[in-house]
Amino acid sequence: MPQYKFRVNGAQGTVDSWDPDQPLLYILRNTLSLRAAKFGCGLGQCGACTVLLDGKAVRSCITPVRQVAGHAVTTLEGPGMEELQAAFVAEQAAQCGYCTNGMIMSAKSVLMQTPHATLEQVKQGLAGNLCRCGTHTRIMNAVMRVSKA
Amino acid sequence: MSTVSRRQLFQIAGGALIVRFAFGQSASKSLDPAEVDSFIAIHADGSVTIYTSKVDVGTGLATAFRQTAAEELGIPVERFAVIAGDTALTPDHGGTGGSSGIPRGAADIRRAAATARQGLLDLASKQLNRPASELTIVDGTIMHASGQKVAIAALIGGKSFGLKLNPNAPLRNPSTYTVVGKPLPRPEVAAKCTGKHPWLQDFTLPGMLHGRLVRPPSTGAKLLSVDESSIRSIPDVRVVRIESFLGVVAKDEWAAVRAAREIKATWSDWKGLPGSTDLDRYIRQAPVEKDQTITTKGDIAAGLASGAKQLAATYYWPFQSHASLSPSCAVADVKESGTTIWSATQNPYGLRANLAKVFSIPPEKMRLVYMDGSGSYGTNGADDAAADALLLSRVAGQPVRVQWMRADEHGWDPKGPAQLHELRGAVDASGNISAWETQMWVPDGPGGSRALLGPESAGMQQTHGQGAGLMTLNLDPPYPVPNIRIVSHHLKDTPLRLSNLRAPGKIANVFAAESFADELAHAAGMDAVAFRVRGLSDARALDVLNRAAGMMDWQSRRSPNPNAAEGDLLVGRGIAYMRYKQAENYVAIGITLAVNRNTGAITIRRVICTHDCGLVVNPDGLRNQVEGNIMQTLSRTLHEEVTFDQSHVTSTDWVRYPLLRFPEAPVVQVALIDRPTEPSYGAGEAASAPVAAAVGNAVFDATGVRLRTIPFTAARVKAALVKA
Numbered sequence: 001m002p003q004y005k006f007r008v009n010g011a012q013g014t015v016d017s018w019d020p021d022q023p024l025l026y027i028l029r030n031t032l033s034l035r036a037a038k039f040g041c042g043l044g045q046c047g048a049c050t051v052l053l054d055g056k057a058v059r060s061c062i063t064p065v066r067q068v069a070g071h072a073v074t075t076l077e078g079p080g081m082e083e084l085q086a087a088f089v090a091e092q093a094a095q096c097g098y099c100t101n102g103m104i105m106s107a108k109s110v111l112m113q114t115p116h117a118t119l120e121q122v123k124q125g126l127a128g129n130l131c132r133c134g135t136h137t138r139i140m141n142a143v144m145r146v147s148k149a
Numbered sequence: 150m151s152t153v154s155r156r157q158l159f160q161i162a163g164g165a166l167i168v169r170f171a172f173g174q175s176a177s178k179s180l181d182p183a184e185v186d187s188f189i190a191i192h193a194d195g196s197v198t199i200y201t202s203k204v205d206v207g208t209g210l211a212t213a214f215r216q217t218a219a220e221e222l223g224i225p226v227e228r229f230a231v232i233a234g235d236t237a238l239t240p241d242h243g244g245t246g247g248s249s250g251i252p253r254g255a256a257d258i259r260r261a262a263a264t265a266r267q268g269l270l271d272l273a274s275k276q277l278n279r280p281a282s283e284l285t286i287v288d289g290t291i292m293h294a295s296g297q298k299v300a301i302a303a304l305i306g307g308k309s310f311g312l313k314l315n316p317n318a319p320l321r322n323p324s325t326y327t328v329v330g331k332p333l334p335r336p337e338v339a340a341k342c343t344g345k346h347p348w349l350q351d352f353t354l355p356g357m358l359h360g361r362l363v364r365p366p367s368t369g370a371k372l373l374s375v376d377e378s379s380i381r382s383i384p385d386v387r388v389v390r391i392e393s394f395l396g397v398v399a400k401d402e403w404a405a406v407r408a409a410r411e412i413k414a415t416w417s418d419w420k421g422l423p424g425s426t427d428l429d430r431y432i433r434q435a436p437v438e439k440d441q442t443i444t445t446k447g448d449i450a451a452g453l454a455s456g457a458k459q460l461a462a463t464y465y466w467p468f469q470s471h472a473s474l475s476p477s478c479a480v481a482d483v484k485e486s487g488t489t490i491w492s493a494t495q496n497p498y499g500l501r502a503n504l505a506k507v508f509s510i511p512p513e514k515m516r517l518v519y520m521d522g523s524g525s526y527g528t529n530g531a532d533d534a535a536a537d538a539l540l541l542s543r544v545a546g547q548p549v550r551v552q553w554m555r556a557d558e559h560g561w562d563p564k565g566p567a568q569l570h571e572l573r574g575a576v577d578a579s580g581n582i583s584a585w586e587t588q589m590w591v592p593d594g595p596g597g598s599r600a601l602l603g604p605e606s607a608g609m610q611q612t613h614g615q616g617a618g619l620m621t622l623n624l625d626p627p628y629p630v631p632n633i634r635i636v637s638h639h640l641k642d643t644p645l646r647l648s649n650l651r652a653p654g655k656i657a658n659v660f661a662a663e664s665f666a667d668e669l670a671h672a673a674g675m676d677a678v679a680f681r682v683r684g685l686s687d688a689r690a691l692d693v694l695n696r697a698a699g700m701m702d703w704q705s706r707r708s709p710n711p712n713a714a715e716g717d718l719l720v721g722r723g724i725a726y727m728r729y730k731q732a733e734n735y736v737a738i739g740i741t742l743a744v745n746r747n748t749g750a751i752t753i754r755r756v757i758c759t760h761d762c763g764l765v766v767n768p769d770g771l772r773n774q775v776e777g778n779i780m781q782t783l784s785r786t787l788h789e790e791v792t793f794d795q796s797h798v799t800s801t802d803w804v805r806y807p808l809l810r811f812p813e814a815p816v817v818q819v820a821l822i823d824r825p826t827e828p829s830y831g832a833g834e835a836a837s838a839p840v841a842a843a844v845g846n847a848v849f850d851a852t853g854v855r856l857r858t859i860p861f862t863a864a865r866v867k868a869a870l871v872k873a
Contacts, residue, residue, distance in 0.1 A: 018384055018401070018404070019403060019404075019407070022403045023403070026402050026403045026406075029351075029402075030401070030402055030403075034344075035344065035348070035350075035351040036343070036344025037344075038348075038350060038475065039350065039475065039476070039552060040474050040475060040476075040555070041476075041555040041802065041803060042406070042554060042555055043555060043802055043803070045555075045802060045803040045804060046474060046803055048474060048475070075344070076342075076343065076344040077343070077344050081343075085339075085342040085343055088338070088342045089334070089338055089339045089342055092334055092335060092338055092769055092770075092773060093338075093342075094207070094338050094341050094342065095207035095208065095209075095524060095773060095774075095777050096206060096207030096474070096521070096522075096523045096524035097207060097337070097338065097341030097342075097346065097521075098348075098474045098475050098522070098523030098524070099474050099523075100341050100342055101344060104342065122811075123811040123812045123814065124811075124812060126811040127810050127811050127812050128810075129811070130474060130803060130808050130810070131474070131780075131808075132472055132473060132474045132523070132524055132526075132781065132808065133207055133524045133777045133781065134776060134777035134778065134779065134780025134781040134783075134784070134809075135773070135776070135777055135780070136780050136809075136811055136814035137776050137780070137814065137816075137817050138773065138776070139811075140811070140814065
């Protein structure tokens with residue numbers, strides 16, 4: 001079975017995949033038991049599956065594992081998420097919380113590029129992430145809490 | 150098997166360890182909703198578990214339960230954990246829905262805790278040899294003024310109460326509350342933010358297979374043939390076909406996804422749907438099963454004739470989807486010894502009863518375990534997914550996890566029905582409403598269990614309930630009218646399967662009623678707030694309305710806004726009021742917005758909400774619900790419509806069924822009015838009901854154009870502006 005070598009949350013690893021087009025999401029969840037990233041659409045439309053690839057937010061549900069080889073993946077379980085996680089908890093910025101992984105990972109990507117992002121920049125940065133419960137206000141407040149820190 | 154290995158350490162909630170038992174192991178746990186032990190267990194370490202059939206689908210209900218029980222028992226709230234929706238462990242005191250979690254669910258738990266408190270005081274009275282009336286409970290310890298004390302855990306820890314729920318057990322006086330009414334963070338939020346939360350979607354069992362469904366290309370198509378060679382290149386896939394039910398199971402999830410996507414099947418032609426284009430006209434003419442007169446008083450014709458101004462208007466609300474962020478999921482393990490199903494259903498006992506019937510399994514041989522999924526807002530595809538998993542596990546002889554794909558959820562979740570409202574009304578010379586008539590047409594059939602998709606395809610016998618949930622409440626205007634007629638026409642058939650979708654019927658009903666009230670106010674030459682205030686006498690109604698107006702710095706004037714223009718934008722304000730289900734929460738929503746006169750795009754700038762649900766249990770949890778109701782209903786108002794052609798639903802992804810996105814999210818300000826001596830109403834729905842009307846009224850204020858068809862897409866608004 002073909003093997004793919006890449007870093008996950010700082011550690012180097014190798015995974016098998018019978019299909020080079022298997023999306024990273026399934027590898028993370030089923031092979032590596034990293035289940036924070038969620039399946040929402042499989043179409044790259046909702047953001048629930050967001051992870052960082054070399055520090056940039058990508059939709060793991062449409063990122064083939066072959067494209068990940070040689071790169072570095074960071075998930076919600078990985079290092080560097082603590083400040084945003086604490087801010088989300090402080091603002092109680094979740095209802096069902098199924099989108100939360102994507103919200104934090106996309107926010108992380110925004111803040112890595114623009115540490116003191118404005119509200120408008122945060123809104124644009126999260127434009128591709130859907131929240132069905134309508135927790136937008138709290139999510140924005142949580143991200144702004146970090147961006148203002 | 151050792152005791153430890155038969156237990157699955159499962160969840161940390163509220164500081165206590167929740168232990169899941171293997172099937173059939175919990176026979177000693179009382180499930181009788183008349184028994185205190187069914188609801189509450191105090192453990193030897195002083196921790197407390199609350200058992201309930203009412204599940205917390207992200208609403209904060211479990212935390213409100215903990216606060217309620219902690220308050221009555223005098224035990225710190227941190228020691229409480231909740232186990233919800235497990236038919237082997239929790240009493241059946243109803244499913245979750247209709248905002249009943251607090252008024253009914255918390256009331257049951259409060260009664261159980263109050264009874265338990267009396268039982269504890271009696272026990273302590275004997276042990277300390279002091280009258281129970283001289284004892285108090287502080288931080289889990291029963292105290293006497295003499296200094297004598299005994300910890301509750303020492304009195305009862307690990308033992309049963311053996312008490313029947315006492316409806317007359319004295320309740321704590323709200324004026325002494327220290328836990329209820331105070332904001333309390335929900336413990337699961339931290340786990341949700343770190344990826345550690347035990348989601349249904351993440352649940353696995355040894356030997357578990359992944360299942361995916363192959364739905365027909367049209368709603369009524371029959372499966373003619375399957376070419377299994379079409380997926381020969383995908384490893385270890387088994388095809389499951391039962392009549393027109395087609396699914397695949399595989400060890401590898403991606404293999405199941407690909408197999409379901411790539412398998413070649415031929416289906417019969419079927420074109421039995423009316424299509425969603427001009428569905429309003431279709432619904433108006435469709436055969437009616439039942440006419441229901443909701444309210445009738447006075448003489449409509451005379452009332453209309455006596456008015457100084459007569460108006461007539463037609464409002465339309467389309468089919469909408471729950472549009473849950475996760476496609477529905479379930480895990481089923483069918484064994485000779487018993488069947489276990491893990492599901493995010495809002496009604497664990499109801500689903501078990503239906504599955505037991507449809508699959509001819511005795512209910513006592515079936516265990517339904519609720520686990521958190523994504524928000525459901527009513528009955529989404531969760532119940533269907535449970536049936537799918539059961540079908541597949543039964544054939545495969547192994548546990549099967551099913552997760553639908555996006556198109557399955559958008560295409561096949563039971564929908565909130567379309568509603569058409571025709572209104573007539575009149576105002577007299579001094580601005581009083583002299584006549585009001587509302588007729589609604591709605592495809593809302595008899596209740597009972599809904600037909601489950603998988604069993605339907607598999608040709609299994611089942612009931613075909615088509616209820617959508619109290620669709621006729623809030624058809625009545627909240628204002629006094631001497632001549633009134635409210636009629637609901639329930640259609641014989643529905644093009645799409647129905648279920649309860651958040652605030653069923655009430656959002657569209659209030660959209661029609663409160664938009665039409667605005668039209669009457671305009672016809673009367675009156676300010677929208679002044680017109681409403683003069684019709685209301687209930688002090689709580691007036692309070693929410695006047696406070697909302699105050700928060701908006703409402704200037705009394707007639708609509709439209711004489712100073713609406715801001716460059717390409719037209720700005721306006723709107724307000725709407727209702728009392729939920731005509732008997733519960735009082736809510737007013739005020740909205741300011743801008744309409745781009747070139748594109749028709751609506752930008753919501755600010756939403757004000759004043760909300761009175763009686764006693765507030767957890768203000769922060771409540772606020773989260775109210776904010777969510779508002780944001781979700783803005784999405785439903787501006788963007789959402791299920792579209793379908795003659796064969797199937799066509800709005801099957803997030804592009805064709807768009808939701809409100811962050812750049813559109815307005816500032817939302819919520820004022821909670823706490824009334825500690827009034828009963829609590831649930832808040833899972835109420836704030837959603839006035840939202841669409843407030844938006845429509847604000848668009849009229851901005852543009853002078855009345856929008857009567859949902860959703861208010863830019864294209865629709867632009868067309869209306871051009872026509873005006």
